[in-house]
Amino acid sequence: MELAPNRLLPGDVLRAGSIGLRTRRLRAVLSALGIAIGIASMVGVLGISESSKADLLAQLDRLGTNLLTVTPGQSVFGEPATLPEVAPRMIGRIAAVEEVASVRTIAGASVRRTPYIPIEETNGIGVSATDTNLLATLNGTLEEGVFLNAATVRNPVVVLGSVAAERLGIAGVGAGLRLYISGRWFTVAGVLEELPLAPTIDRSALIGYPIAGELLGAGQDATSIHVRTDPGTLADVRGVLPRTSNPENPDELSVSRPSDVIEARAAAKSAYTSLFLGLGAIALLVGGVGIANVMVISVLERRSEIGLRRALGAGKRHISLQFLTESLLLATIGGVAGALIGTLITVGYAWSRGWSVAVPAYAPAGGLIAALLIGAVAGLYPAVRAARLSPTDALRSV
Amino acid sequence: MSLLGSPAPADTTDRRNAYVLELRGVTKVYAGGVTALAGVDLAIAAGELVAIVGPSGSGKSTLLHVIGTLDRPTSGEVWIDGHSTAALDDQQLASLRAQAIGFVFQQFFLLDGMSALENVATALLYTGTRAGERRRLARELLERVGLGHRLHQLPHKLSGGERQRVAIARALLGRPAIVLADEPTGNLDTRTGAEILALLEELNRDGATILVITHEREVADACRRQVAVRDGRIEHDSAGEA
Numbered sequence: 327m328e329l330a331p332n333r334l335l336p337g338d339v340l341r342a343g344s345i346g347l348r349t350r351r352l353r354a355v356l357s358a359l360g361i362a363i364g365i366a367s368m369v370g371v372l373g374i375s376e377s378s379k380a381d382l383l384a385q386l387d388r389l390g391t392n393l394l395t396v397t398p399g400q401s402v403f404g405e406p407a408t409l410p411e412v413a414p415r416m417i418g419r420i421a422a423v424e425e426v427a428s429v430r431t432i433a434g435a436s437v438r439r440t441p442y443i444p445i446e447e448t449n450g451i452g453v454s455a456t457d458t459n460l461l462a463t464l465n466g467t468l469e470e471g472v473f474l475n476a477a478t479v480r481n482p483v484v485v486l487g488s489v490a491a492e493r494l495g496i497a498g499v500g501a502g503l504r505l506y507i508s509g510r511w512f513t514v515a516g517v518l519e520e521l522p523l524a525p526t527i528d529r530s531a532l533i534g535y536p537i538a539g540e541l542l543g544a545g546q547d548a549t550s551i552h553v554r555t556d557p558g559t560l561a562d563v564r565g566v567l568p569r570t571s572n573p574e575n576p577d578e579l580s581v582s583r584p585s586d587v588i589e590a591r592a593a594a595k596s597a598y599t600s601l602f603l604g605l606g607a608i609a610l611l612v613g614g615v616g617i618a619n620v621m622v623i624s625v626l627e628r629r630s631e632i633g634l635r636r637a638l639g640a641g642k643r644h645i646s647l648q649f650l651t652e653s654l655l656l657a658t659i660g661g662v663a664g665a666l667i668g669t670l671i672t673v674g675y676a677w678s679r680g681w682s683v684a685v686p687a688y689a690p691a692g693g694l695i696a697a698l699l700i701g702a703v704a705g706l707y708p709a710v711r712a713a714r715l716s717p718t719d720a721l722r723s724v
Numbered sequence: 725m726s727l728l729g730s731p732a733p734a735d736t737t738d739r740r741n742a743y744v745l746e747l748r749g750v751t752k753v754y755a756g757g758v759t760a761l762a763g764v765d766l767a768i769a770a771g772e773l774v775a776i777v778g779p780s781g782s783g784k785s786t787l788l789h790v791i792g793t794l795d796r797p798t799s800g801e802v803w804i805d806g807h808s809t810a811a812l813d814d815q816q817l818a819s820l821r822a823q824a825i826g827f828v829f830q831q832f833f834l835l836d837g838m839s840a841l842e843n844v845a846t847a848l849l850y851t852g853t854r855a856g857e858r859r860r861l862a863r864e865l866l867e868r869v870g871l872g873h874r875l876h877q878l879p880h881k882l883s884g885g886e887r888q889r890v891a892i893a894r895a896l897l898g899r900p901a902i903v904l905a906d907e908p909t910g911n912l913d914t915r916t917g918a919e920i921l922a923l924l925e926e927l928n929r930d931g932a933t934i935l936v937i938t939h940e941r942e943v944a945d946a947c948r949r950q951v952a953v954r955d956g957r958i959e960h961d962s963a964g965e966a
């Protein structure tokens with residue numbers, strides 16, 4: 327007579343493998359927690375760093391990478407050099423240059439809400455003279471009010487950088503709002519949004535060149551010149567800038583591309599990323615050990631179930647498959663929960679920073695695969711132990 | 725009406741003529757040197773209801789384990805439903821248990837967290853029978869052992885007698901060639917024990933081959949054939965007597 331081989335249908339493998347979880351829910355949740363925390367922190371940190379990077383790249387897109395900034399360097403004797411007064415005009419004559427705007431920081435000038443505030447309290451805010459097209463050159467925008475124009479550059483009118491406005495406690499540009507700049511009252515005309523391409527301007531109070539010369543006795547040579555060029559010929563422009571700006575001493579200045587800084591920041595992995603990835607990996611490992619531990623206990627507790635199943639016709643492989651499935655299910659629950667939590671963390675953080683969310687697909691997918699691997703490794707030994715148990719020993723244990 | 729439904733006629737004659745179980749010179753020596761079985765010859769035909777009695781430590785449970793292929797004999801032959809167990813590997817023995825042997829234990833061994841119905845249905849889990857079919861058969865059998873109103877109850881909410889009925893239904897679900905019961909009334913009070921015994925007798929009348937290990941006189945007396953075991957040997961077998 328033919329002996330039909332015993333077998334366990336795939337659906338029944340899952341059903342048998344989930345019995346332990348269904349009957350001991352709290353234990354299942356707690357043992358999956360370690361994996362969940364590990365995966366969540368890894369997915370979260372990867373998601374946050376990716377979202378931040380995406381945000382920086384979007385910023386670059388918006389601001390353009392075709393801006394060059396000329397600043398004076400040092401003379402051959404190691405003294406601070408200056409740029410010729412005509413430099414901006416000379417640069418403007420280069421065909422590929424679209425916009426030129428210069429800025430001069432006025433040393434010794436101070437800006438205060440009232441004359442009664444001690445002059446030493448600068449709040450780190452400086453006063454600079456600038457041109458009317460600075461905003462257009464930097465692709466900047468106004469938060470409020472208007473920028474300097476041909477009329478206001480000759481009058482005591484000031485426009486504040488975003489940080490300067492905040493530090494001075496300027497909430498809005500009301501009619502007649504004035505600031506005390508080096509012994510004179512200046513009317514506040516506008517407040518700028520953040521300028522990622524020229525962070526020093528964020529901390530400046532901007533006034534026109536004519537009024538700066540008239541009231542503060544400032545020189546008319548620039549301390550930085552911002553140049554917006556045709557993107558295709560940026561390298562050429564960069565090459566001719568030193569000689570155009572300062573034909574006599576072309577070595578006494580430097581040309582930089584501010585977007586490089588943002589690009590470098592986007593490319594850099596923060597130290598926190600590696601730290602949290604490492605911590606996540608440790609949590610995963612501990613989670614795996616936790617699952618192995620729970621599975622070993624489960625096998626000890628369920629000896630009679632193992633014995634019974636063997637009596638009902640389960641082969642060794644069916645027993646090991648059941649416990650391996652249980653371990654994999656535990657890890658999968660942890661992995662899925664972790665991937666979800668990590669994604670939520672990313673969404674929450676990105677939302678609080680005003681970024682768009684960019685969770686790289688490999689993070690949750692990799693997390694799940696890692697969880698499954700850990701589940702398999704953690705479940706292997708308990709599963710083999712369960713299968714090795716002799717049916718009679720297993721049934722005698724009660 | 726038949727409790728198990730009517731088996732195919734050819735099958736019936738086949739089983740009535742052949743032994744479903746045969747032991748030849750079976751010994752079992754445990755690792756510590758204890759001889760639990762010292763040469764047992766036993767043949768049981770289909771449809772028999774046999775009681776195995778004997779003092780504690782005489783080797784009854786060992787005998788049941790060897791018959792049930794949960795343990796291998798040290799020497800001798802065990803034939804079950806036409807298969808010599810010595811020729812089968814571990815996997816094949818498990819297959820044999822899945823289709824030819826049903827167990828009833830003193831401690832019931834129902835799985836927590838599974839309803840009575842699911843517990844009974846588990847008997848066919850390792851035969852590759854689909855879940856729906858398993859449950860259908862289990863429901864029928866539970867109704868016939870008088871637990872139609874307890875199908876979805878969890879084991880720990882059942883009385884001892886009800887649990888043993890569930891366990892008996894589980895043992896019978898796969899229509900095994902032989903049902904092995906180790907002290908099935910051992911954990912029950914006298915009245916419940918008597919009910920369980922009546923159920924086993926009824927199932928036997930309907931064609932099930934049942935072997936019961938027992939301490940209790942009444943249980944043994946209710947069986948048509950009694951086998952007395954002492955010190956690993958068969959001391960007395962009522963089979964030969966008229």
Ligand SMILES: Nc1ncnc2c1ncn2[C@@H]1O[C@H](COP(=O)(O)OP(=O)(O)OP(=O)(O)O)[C@@H](O)[C@H]1O
Binds near residue numbers: 756758782787
């Ligand atoms: N796994 C084992 N290892 C060693 N010795 C064992 C083992 N199992 C049983 N024995 C011994 O074998 C002998 C027979 O035991 P068995 O359990 O078969 O007796 P029994 O007739 O079922 O007794 P009881 O009526 O108390 O259940 C006893 O001496 C027992 O101590």
Ligand SMILES: [Mg+2]
Binds near residue numbers: 784785786
């Ligand atoms: Mg015993």
